Structures are given as C-alpha cells and as structure tokens.
Amino acid sequence: MIRPVPHVAAMAPYALADLGGPGTVSMAQHESAFPASPAAIAAGQQAMAGLPLYPDPGWTDLRAAIAEVHGLDPARILCGAGSMELIGCLIRAYAGPGDRVLGTEYGYAFVATASAQVQADYVKAHEVGLTISVDNILTTVTPETRIVFVCNPGNPTGTLVSNAEIIRLRHALPTDVMLVVDQAYAEFSDALHDPAEIFALTDRRDTVVLRTLSKAYGLAGARVGWGYFPLEITTQLRKLLNPNNISIPSQAAATAAMRDQAYMHDVVAKTAELRDRFAEGCRALGLTAPQSHTNFVLLRFASTEQAQLADASLRAAGLLMRGMGGYGLPDCLRATICAPDIMARARDVLKGVLS
The missing domain is CATH 3.90.1150.10 (Aspartate Aminotransferase, domain 1)
Known part of the structure; x- marks a missing residue:
C-alpha cells in the first residue's frame, strides 16, 4: 500500500x-x-476564442485594472485562483514545523488547513462580541508566531473593526511577524473606511492585504483573488504560485468587472x-x-x-x-x-x- x-x-x-x-x-x-457585470460576462465569452493558448502568467491587464481602481503599484499585485491560493502560498513560504500561525476565534477556517499542510501550529485569539480583538491577538503572540491573519470584515461573523485598530495591531506586532489582512468582503465596507490606509501598511514590508472578485463582483466561479504585497514577498510567492493559475476567460472577465465600478x-x-x-x-x-x-x-x-x-x-x-x-x-x-x-x-x- x-x-x-x-x-x-x-x-x-x-x-x-x-x-x-x-x-x-x-x-x-x-x-x-x-x-456579474454584463461587461464582464461579455469579455469572458469573447475570450473563449483564446482557449488553445496558455493564459498570461503576469495577469497584465487585470493587474493594470486593479492598480488603476485602487491607486496601487501593479508590480506589487499578485493574482491567485481565489484568495485561497494566495493564503496557501503565503503560509508555505513563511511558516513550517515548529512555527505558529495566529488567527482569531472565528477567522477563516482555511488558514488552519493551510497551516496543517506545512506542519505549522494554528492558534486562535479570542474574539469579543464576535469581533476581532487587537488586544487579545497581541497577548496571544509568542516568539514562535510567524504570521497573523485577520479577516476584516469578519467571516463568518460579518463584523468590522476600524482601520485604526488594524493599524494599531500592525504597529504593536513584532517586525518579524507578517500581518495578513484578509479583506474578502471589503467592498461592502470601503465606504466606511478609506482602503488606502490599509494598503499603505504594505509599505512597511511586513504586511499583506488580500481581496477577491468572488463576492461583490459576482465572479466566484471564475476563481480570481488578488493581493497587495511588499516586493520582497512577491518574489517568494511567485516561486509557489501556479504560473498559469487563472484562465484566459477568467482574467478577461475579472478585468472588465474591475473596470465596471x-x-x-x-x-x-x-x-x-x-x-x-x-x-x-x-x-x-x-x-x-x-x-x-x-x-x-x-x-x-x-x-x-x-x-x-x-x-x-x-x-x-x-x-x-x-x-x-x-x-x-x-x-x-x-x-x-x-x-x-x-x-x-x-x-x-x-x-x-x-x-
């Protein structure tokens, strides 16, 4: 056997x-x-003619559209087959046996699975009122902690903490601990909090912000996620990402959806x-x-x-x-x-x- x-x-x-x-x-x-946006559906259908070819491994048009909408540097954007792929690659690149990945009590469960795949310990900080607690996260950090994951807005709770709390968390964490802010539902809260404040944390070179087109953009079946990273982290993740991870129709649909704000x-x-x-x-x-x-x-x-x-x-x-x-x-x-x-x-x- x-x-x-x-x-x-x-x-x-x-x-x-x-x-x-x-x-x-x-x-x-x-x-x-x-x-999904009619423009996205039309773009995806038109792109079907390109199926004999491999997709663009650099997601050039899609990254340009994301950068244009959010005012970001396209060189620091990576795209994945859903944000799940990016989460898995981050943990494989930066955690291993004996390391700790820290989430919250009701955080996204896939982080625990991805941690188990590399034999890292997954630990959860208690939430307060079904909402992430920065103070409880900080008291749960140990010398073995390598990555801290927070979902904001939360899944499965739907609750939200302010940008100020996320920024306070980042400033209080050790500089050798990566903070991953999973914003899969951020389009539903962007009107309340300036997203540029969280994207700016990546300039510190120790923070990652993840988003997806599965929710607000209606493209769950296309499997398109993206993140904003320090350049050093993009270099490492490129080694682990499938170089042809997002199909030609999915890239075309996602690009058109992003441009139809x-x-x-x-x-x-x-x-x-x-x-x-x-x-x-x-x-x-x-x-x-x-x-x-x-x-x-x-x-x-x-x-x-x-x-x-x-x-x-x-x-x-x-x-x-x-x-x-x-x-x-x-x-x-x-x-x-x-x-x-x-x-x-x-x-x-x-x-x-x-x-």
Whole structure:
C-alpha cells in the first residue's frame, strides 16, 4: 500500500459548504445575489476564442485594472485562483514545523488547513462580541508566531473593526511577524473606511492585504483573488504560485468587472439593502444578528437545538444555510444574501420555527 506522509494522513479535508440535493437553493457559500457585470460576462465569452493558448502568467491587464481602481503599484499585485491560493502560498513560504500561525476565534477556517499542510501550529485569539480583538491577538503572540491573519470584515461573523485598530495591531506586532489582512468582503465596507490606509501598511514590508472578485463582483466561479504585497514577498510567492493559475476567460472577465465600478457599487448597495432588511426581520423574530458588513448575516438562536430545528425546516423548504458548528458556534446559522423572494421564503420558515 502506498502511504501518504504522516502529517497529511492525519489531516481532515477542508470542509466546504453542504450544497444539498437537486432543487435546493444554497444560502451557504457567500455567492452574489446578482449576476456579474454584463461587461464582464461579455469579455469572458469573447475570450473563449483564446482557449488553445496558455493564459498570461503576469495577469497584465487585470493587474493594470486593479492598480488603476485602487491607486496601487501593479508590480506589487499578485493574482491567485481565489484568495485561497494566495493564503496557501503565503503560509508555505513563511511558516513550517515548529512555527505558529495566529488567527482569531472565528477567522477563516482555511488558514488552519493551510497551516496543517506545512506542519505549522494554528492558534486562535479570542474574539469579543464576535469581533476581532487587537488586544487579545497581541497577548496571544509568542516568539514562535510567524504570521497573523485577520479577516476584516469578519467571516463568518460579518463584523468590522476600524482601520485604526488594524493599524494599531500592525504597529504593536513584532517586525518579524507578517500581518495578513484578509479583506474578502471589503467592498461592502470601503465606504466606511478609506482602503488606502490599509494598503499603505504594505509599505512597511511586513504586511499583506488580500481581496477577491468572488463576492461583490459576482465572479466566484471564475476563481480570481488578488493581493497587495511588499516586493520582497512577491518574489517568494511567485516561486509557489501556479504560473498559469487563472484562465484566459477568467482574467478577461475579472478585468472588465474591475473596470465596471459603477455596476459593482450598485450590487453592493442592493445587497446591503436586502441584508439589513432580512437582519431586522430576523431580530424582530427574536434572533440575534450582529451588524453585518458583508453579503451574509450570522443568525444566533436561543439554543443549539433550536438552530438544528431551523436548519431542518429550511432544508425541508428547499433552502440551505450554513451550520456554524465547525466554527464553534453550534447555535448559529449563516445566511448568504440571495434574491428578495429567497430571503422572504427563508424568513417565513424561521418565523414558523420560532413561533
């Protein structure tokens, strides 16, 4: 029998959302409630003619569009097959056996998987009120800590801390500890906090900022993420990134989507309206829902049993939210914002359970 190396054999596979069976509407994966920009769809379709060729390994047009929109240096932008690829490469490049990767209590679970792949220890700092705590992160740092990951806005909580808190964290961390700010949902909070302040932290050469086109841009199926890095880190990550990681149609669609900022902002505004209306409706039913700055809402029930009953009732109605037991929140379900009729159906099911 051919055996894997021991640490891989001991790992559990990364758990994706349960998608249910045929006819089930998934509210579990943070996909956009709205289609991608028509310009992005058209560009992706047109680019299909280039499929006999390998894609541009430098993502030239896409990097130029990102740099133009955000006022960044294109030489410091790297693109990945979703931000997951960039996270995995960062951990492989900068952590290993005996090192620590520090996340937060309810941070993105894939960071733990990527840490296990390189035999680094993954440690979580406690959050306060389902929100990252800079003070708790700092007290959890040890001499073995190599990377600190923070999601802002948070996943699966949807909560947000100010730029000032992220900047305070960076200034208080040791200079030999990399800070990775995962901003997968930042387009839903950019109007509240100047994104340039966080991008500027990368000038210190010890900070990375990650974003994605999967959420606000509606391109989850295209698998396009990006990050802003110090030049020294881009050099190391290029050694680990698949040199042809993003297909020709995906690059074309992402470039057009990035250049259609008006469409993206409209999607964000409409999603936020649906989100806040649904959250208020759920609070009126007696559920707890922290203020979300993303395209989903975390719902907390009175007990684990009530959350399980709600989950079963939603499934019976052909709706599927994400159970949060794997995040240590067994009394919670996470609801991705979908079309208005889907949100109304979900609220009606919850009303029936809670009444």
